[in-house]
Amino acid sequence: MNYLRRLKQSGEFEYSLGANADEIKHIEDELGILLPEVYVDFLSECGSCNYGDVYINGIYKEEGSISYPVVTLTKQLREDLHLSEDFIVLHYEVDEFLTLYKVSNRIRLKDAKVFGAEVCCNDKGIFEIYKPTPMFDSFDAYFEDFLALGEEEE
Template identity: 55%
Template sequence: MDYIKNLKQSEEFEYWLGADDDQIHYIEKELNIKLPKQYKKFLSQCGMCNFGDVNILGIAKDENSITYPLVEVTKQMREEVNLPNDLIVLSYEVGEYLTLYKVSINQELEDNAIYGANVKYDDEKMNIDKIEELFSSFEEYFEDFIELGY
Protein backbone atom coordinates (compact mmCIF):
# COMPACT_ATOMS: atom_id res chain seq x y z
CA MET A 1 0.00 0.00 0.00
CA ASP A 2 1.17 3.53 -0.74
CA TYR A 3 0.38 5.20 2.60
CA ILE A 4 1.59 8.67 1.60
CA LYS A 5 -0.49 8.68 -1.59
CA ASN A 6 -3.61 7.90 0.47
CA LEU A 7 -2.84 10.62 3.01
CA LYS A 8 -2.23 13.22 0.29
CA GLN A 9 -5.73 12.71 -1.12
CA SER A 10 -7.16 14.94 1.60
CA GLU A 11 -5.67 18.14 3.00
CA GLU A 12 -7.18 17.18 6.37
CA PHE A 13 -4.45 14.59 7.06
CA GLU A 14 -1.17 15.54 8.71
CA TYR A 15 1.89 13.31 8.55
CA TRP A 16 5.61 13.42 9.22
CA LEU A 17 8.75 12.48 7.37
CA GLY A 18 9.37 8.79 6.82
CA ALA A 19 11.65 6.94 9.21
CA ASP A 20 14.88 5.23 8.24
CA ASP A 21 15.92 1.68 9.21
CA ASP A 22 17.90 2.85 12.27
CA GLN A 23 14.90 4.75 13.64
CA ILE A 24 12.61 1.76 13.11
CA HIS A 25 15.19 -0.51 14.76
CA TYR A 26 15.27 1.90 17.72
CA ILE A 27 11.56 1.24 18.32
CA GLU A 28 12.07 -2.50 18.20
CA LYS A 29 15.01 -2.31 20.60
CA GLU A 30 13.25 0.01 23.07
CA LEU A 31 10.09 -2.12 23.17
CA ASN A 32 11.89 -5.48 22.81
CA ILE A 33 9.70 -6.55 19.87
CA LYS A 34 9.75 -7.14 16.11
CA LEU A 35 7.45 -4.87 14.14
CA PRO A 36 5.37 -6.34 11.30
CA LYS A 37 6.51 -5.51 7.75
CA GLN A 38 3.31 -3.56 6.93
CA TYR A 39 3.81 -1.24 9.89
CA LYS A 40 7.49 -0.76 9.04
CA LYS A 41 6.40 0.28 5.54
CA PHE A 42 3.98 2.81 7.07
CA LEU A 43 6.73 4.19 9.34
CA SER A 44 9.17 4.47 6.43
CA GLN A 45 6.67 6.42 4.34
CA CYS A 46 5.06 8.81 6.81
CA GLY A 47 6.35 8.20 10.35
CA MET A 48 2.94 8.76 11.89
CA CYS A 49 -0.23 10.62 10.92
CA ASN A 50 -3.37 12.21 12.22
CA PHE A 51 -6.77 13.45 11.20
CA GLY A 52 -7.87 16.07 13.73
CA ASP A 53 -7.44 14.46 17.13
CA VAL A 54 -7.40 10.89 15.76
CA ASN A 55 -3.91 9.57 15.12
CA ILE A 56 -1.80 6.58 14.24
CA LEU A 57 1.27 6.73 16.46
CA GLY A 58 4.77 6.11 15.20
CA ILE A 59 7.75 8.41 14.76
CA ALA A 60 7.30 12.20 14.68
CA LYS A 61 10.17 13.38 12.50
CA ASP A 62 10.81 16.65 10.72
CA GLU A 63 13.95 18.38 9.45
CA ASN A 64 14.97 19.47 12.97
CA SER A 65 13.81 16.83 15.45
CA ILE A 66 12.61 13.33 16.07
CA THR A 67 10.46 11.86 18.82
CA TYR A 68 8.97 8.42 19.35
CA PRO A 69 5.37 8.77 20.58
CA LEU A 70 4.74 5.06 19.87
CA VAL A 71 7.51 4.08 22.29
CA GLU A 72 6.48 6.62 24.94
CA VAL A 73 2.78 5.70 24.98
CA THR A 74 3.38 1.94 24.73
CA LYS A 75 5.83 2.05 27.67
CA GLN A 76 3.35 4.17 29.65
CA MET A 77 0.53 1.66 29.05
CA ARG A 78 2.80 -1.29 29.91
CA GLU A 79 3.47 0.38 33.24
CA GLU A 80 0.01 1.75 34.03
CA VAL A 81 -2.28 -1.07 32.84
CA ASN A 82 0.14 -4.00 32.45
CA LEU A 83 -0.27 -3.99 28.67
CA PRO A 84 1.12 -7.29 27.33
CA ASN A 85 4.54 -7.00 25.66
CA ASP A 86 3.17 -8.35 22.37
CA LEU A 87 0.93 -5.30 21.88
CA ILE A 88 1.87 -1.74 20.91
CA VAL A 89 -0.36 1.33 21.15
CA LEU A 90 -1.34 2.78 17.77
CA SER A 91 -3.79 5.28 19.19
CA TYR A 92 -4.77 6.44 22.67
CA GLU A 93 -7.82 8.53 23.38
CA VAL A 94 -6.75 9.65 26.84
CA GLY A 95 -8.81 8.06 29.55
CA GLU A 96 -11.17 6.44 27.04
CA TYR A 97 -9.83 4.00 24.44
CA LEU A 98 -6.71 2.22 23.18
CA THR A 99 -6.11 0.95 19.65
CA LEU A 100 -3.51 -1.83 19.81
CA TYR A 101 -1.40 -3.71 17.27
CA LYS A 102 -0.36 -7.31 17.86
CA VAL A 103 3.38 -7.75 17.35
CA SER A 104 5.86 -10.56 17.85
CA ILE A 105 8.55 -10.68 20.48
CA ASN A 106 11.03 -12.57 18.27
CA GLN A 107 9.99 -12.76 14.60
CA GLU A 108 9.10 -10.27 11.90
CA LEU A 109 5.56 -10.98 10.72
CA GLU A 110 4.06 -9.70 7.47
CA ASP A 111 1.11 -8.15 9.32
CA ASN A 112 -1.18 -8.85 12.26
CA ALA A 113 -4.52 -7.94 13.82
CA ILE A 114 -5.55 -4.62 15.34
CA TYR A 115 -7.38 -4.63 18.68
CA GLY A 116 -9.30 -2.15 20.78
CA ALA A 117 -9.87 -1.82 24.51
CA ASN A 118 -11.85 0.62 26.64
CA VAL A 119 -9.97 2.37 29.40
CA LYS A 120 -11.69 2.45 32.79
CA TYR A 121 -10.85 3.59 36.28
CA ASP A 122 -11.27 1.60 39.50
CA ASP A 123 -10.43 3.54 42.65
CA GLU A 124 -8.30 6.02 40.68
CA LYS A 125 -6.33 3.16 39.05
CA MET A 126 -6.48 2.90 35.28
CA ASN A 127 -7.39 -0.49 33.77
CA ILE A 128 -8.37 -1.77 30.36
CA ASP A 129 -11.43 -3.83 29.54
CA LYS A 130 -11.38 -6.97 27.46
CA ILE A 131 -9.22 -6.59 24.37
CA GLU A 132 -11.27 -7.22 21.22
CA GLU A 133 -10.18 -7.62 17.60
CA LEU A 134 -11.20 -4.69 15.37
CA PHE A 135 -9.35 -5.36 12.10
CA SER A 136 -7.53 -8.35 10.69
CA SER A 137 -4.58 -6.26 9.42
CA PHE A 138 -2.83 -2.90 9.66
CA GLU A 139 -3.79 -2.19 6.07
CA GLU A 140 -7.49 -2.69 6.87
CA TYR A 141 -7.13 -0.41 9.91
CA PHE A 142 -5.41 2.26 7.81
CA GLU A 143 -8.13 2.12 5.15
CA ASP A 144 -10.72 2.71 7.87
CA PHE A 145 -8.63 5.64 9.15
CA ILE A 146 -8.51 7.15 5.63
CA GLU A 147 -12.32 7.03 5.40
CA LEU A 148 -12.41 9.64 8.20
CA GLY A 149 -11.09 12.21 5.74
CA TYR A 150 -13.73 11.70 3.08
Protein backbone atom coordinates (compact mmCIF):
# COMPACT_ATOMS: atom_id res chain seq x y z
CA MET A 1 0.00 0.00 0.00
CA ASN A 2 1.22 3.51 -0.70
CA TYR A 3 0.51 5.04 2.71
CA LEU A 4 1.72 8.54 1.91
CA ARG A 5 -0.31 8.77 -1.30
CA ARG A 6 -3.41 7.58 0.55
CA LEU A 7 -2.92 10.19 3.28
CA LYS A 8 -2.57 12.94 0.69
CA GLN A 9 -5.79 11.80 -1.06
CA SER A 10 -7.95 11.39 2.00
CA GLY A 11 -8.70 14.58 3.89
CA GLU A 12 -6.74 16.74 6.27
CA PHE A 13 -4.18 14.28 7.55
CA GLU A 14 -0.84 15.34 8.98
CA TYR A 15 2.21 13.14 8.62
CA SER A 16 5.91 13.13 9.27
CA LEU A 17 8.93 12.58 7.08
CA GLY A 18 9.64 8.93 6.34
CA ALA A 19 12.12 6.99 8.45
CA ASN A 20 15.39 5.54 7.20
CA ALA A 21 16.77 2.07 8.01
CA ASP A 22 18.90 3.33 10.94
CA GLU A 23 15.90 5.05 12.55
CA ILE A 24 13.79 1.91 12.20
CA LYS A 25 16.60 -0.19 13.68
CA HIS A 26 16.74 2.27 16.59
CA ILE A 27 13.07 1.50 17.39
CA GLU A 28 13.71 -2.24 17.24
CA ASP A 29 16.83 -2.00 19.42
CA GLU A 30 15.15 0.25 22.00
CA LEU A 31 12.14 -2.06 22.31
CA GLY A 32 13.93 -5.38 21.84
CA ILE A 33 11.62 -6.45 19.01
CA LEU A 34 11.45 -6.89 15.25
CA LEU A 35 8.83 -4.72 13.58
CA PRO A 36 6.48 -6.36 11.06
CA GLU A 37 7.35 -5.63 7.41
CA VAL A 38 4.10 -3.75 6.78
CA TYR A 39 4.74 -1.35 9.67
CA VAL A 40 8.33 -0.83 8.46
CA ASP A 41 6.84 0.20 5.10
CA PHE A 42 4.50 2.65 6.87
CA LEU A 43 7.39 4.15 8.86
CA SER A 44 9.51 4.45 5.72
CA GLU A 45 6.82 6.36 3.88
CA CYS A 46 5.34 8.68 6.47
CA GLY A 47 6.93 8.07 9.89
CA SER A 48 3.70 8.72 11.76
CA CYS A 49 0.38 10.39 11.02
CA ASN A 50 -2.64 11.91 12.64
CA TYR A 51 -6.09 13.26 12.02
CA GLY A 52 -6.91 15.72 14.79
CA ASP A 53 -6.05 13.99 18.04
CA VAL A 54 -6.08 10.46 16.59
CA TYR A 55 -2.56 9.23 15.85
CA ILE A 56 -0.77 6.29 14.35
CA ASN A 57 2.47 6.54 16.29
CA GLY A 58 5.87 5.87 14.85
CA ILE A 59 8.72 8.29 14.24
CA TYR A 60 8.08 12.01 14.19
CA LYS A 61 10.57 13.93 12.07
CA GLU A 62 10.80 17.55 11.13
CA GLU A 63 13.79 19.26 9.68
CA GLY A 64 16.44 19.18 12.39
CA SER A 65 14.53 17.14 14.98
CA ILE A 66 13.39 13.58 15.52
CA SER A 67 11.38 11.83 18.22
CA TYR A 68 10.16 8.28 18.62
CA PRO A 69 6.65 8.37 20.14
CA VAL A 70 6.13 4.64 19.50
CA VAL A 71 9.22 3.92 21.63
CA THR A 72 8.36 6.44 24.35
CA LEU A 73 4.74 5.29 24.75
CA THR A 74 5.52 1.60 24.51
CA LYS A 75 8.30 1.82 27.13
CA GLN A 76 6.16 3.98 29.40
CA LEU A 77 3.22 1.58 29.28
CA ARG A 78 5.45 -1.47 29.69
CA GLU A 79 6.64 0.10 32.93
CA ASP A 80 3.48 1.79 34.20
CA LEU A 81 0.83 -0.71 33.11
CA HIS A 82 2.89 -3.87 32.55
CA LEU A 83 2.14 -3.94 28.82
CA SER A 84 3.27 -7.22 27.27
CA GLU A 85 6.47 -7.06 25.21
CA ASP A 86 4.45 -8.69 22.40
CA PHE A 87 2.92 -5.29 21.55
CA ILE A 88 3.82 -1.78 20.49
CA VAL A 89 1.52 1.18 21.08
CA LEU A 90 0.01 2.67 17.93
CA HIS A 91 -2.35 5.02 19.79
CA TYR A 92 -3.15 5.82 23.42
CA GLU A 93 -6.20 7.64 24.71
CA VAL A 94 -4.78 8.42 28.14
CA ASP A 95 -6.32 6.30 30.92
CA GLU A 96 -9.01 5.05 28.51
CA PHE A 97 -7.99 2.96 25.50
CA LEU A 98 -4.93 1.52 23.74
CA THR A 99 -4.47 0.51 20.13
CA LEU A 100 -1.74 -2.14 20.02
CA TYR A 101 0.15 -3.90 17.25
CA LYS A 102 1.43 -7.44 17.70
CA VAL A 103 5.22 -7.83 17.33
CA SER A 104 7.82 -10.52 17.90
CA ASN A 105 11.29 -10.45 19.38
CA ARG A 106 12.35 -13.56 17.43
CA ILE A 107 11.07 -13.29 13.87
CA ARG A 108 10.11 -10.47 11.52
CA LEU A 109 6.43 -10.95 10.81
CA LYS A 110 5.02 -9.90 7.45
CA ASP A 111 2.04 -8.36 9.24
CA ALA A 112 0.06 -8.93 12.43
CA LYS A 113 -3.25 -8.18 14.09
CA VAL A 114 -4.09 -4.83 15.66
CA PHE A 115 -5.63 -5.08 19.12
CA GLY A 116 -7.64 -2.79 21.35
CA ALA A 117 -7.45 -2.73 25.13
CA GLU A 118 -9.29 -0.68 27.71
CA VAL A 119 -7.28 1.05 30.41
CA CYS A 120 -9.25 1.26 33.63
CA CYS A 121 -8.74 2.00 37.27
CA ASN A 122 -9.16 -1.13 39.40
CA ASP A 123 -10.77 -1.27 42.86
CA LYS A 124 -7.40 -0.42 44.45
CA GLY A 125 -7.11 2.80 42.45
CA ILE A 126 -4.42 1.44 40.12
CA PHE A 127 -4.68 1.74 36.36
CA GLU A 128 -4.37 -1.50 34.44
CA ILE A 129 -4.79 -2.83 30.93
CA TYR A 130 -7.69 -5.16 30.33
CA LYS A 131 -7.07 -8.14 28.08
CA PRO A 132 -6.32 -6.95 24.53
CA THR A 133 -8.87 -8.08 21.96
CA PRO A 134 -8.37 -8.25 18.18
CA MET A 135 -9.80 -5.25 16.29
CA PHE A 136 -8.24 -5.66 12.83
CA ASP A 137 -6.63 -8.62 11.07
CA SER A 138 -3.85 -6.46 9.61
CA PHE A 139 -2.15 -3.09 9.87
CA ASP A 140 -3.58 -2.17 6.46
CA ALA A 141 -7.14 -2.82 7.67
CA TYR A 142 -6.42 -0.58 10.67
CA PHE A 143 -4.97 2.09 8.37
CA GLU A 144 -8.04 1.96 6.11
CA ASP A 145 -10.26 2.46 9.17
CA PHE A 146 -8.07 5.42 10.19
CA LEU A 147 -8.51 6.93 6.71
CA ALA A 148 -12.28 6.52 6.98
CA LEU A 149 -12.20 8.79 10.02
CA GLY A 150 -11.00 11.67 7.85
CA GLU A 151 -13.37 10.83 5.01
CA GLU A 152 -16.35 10.98 7.39
CA GLU A 153 -15.45 14.59 8.23
CA GLU A 154 -15.33 15.75 4.59
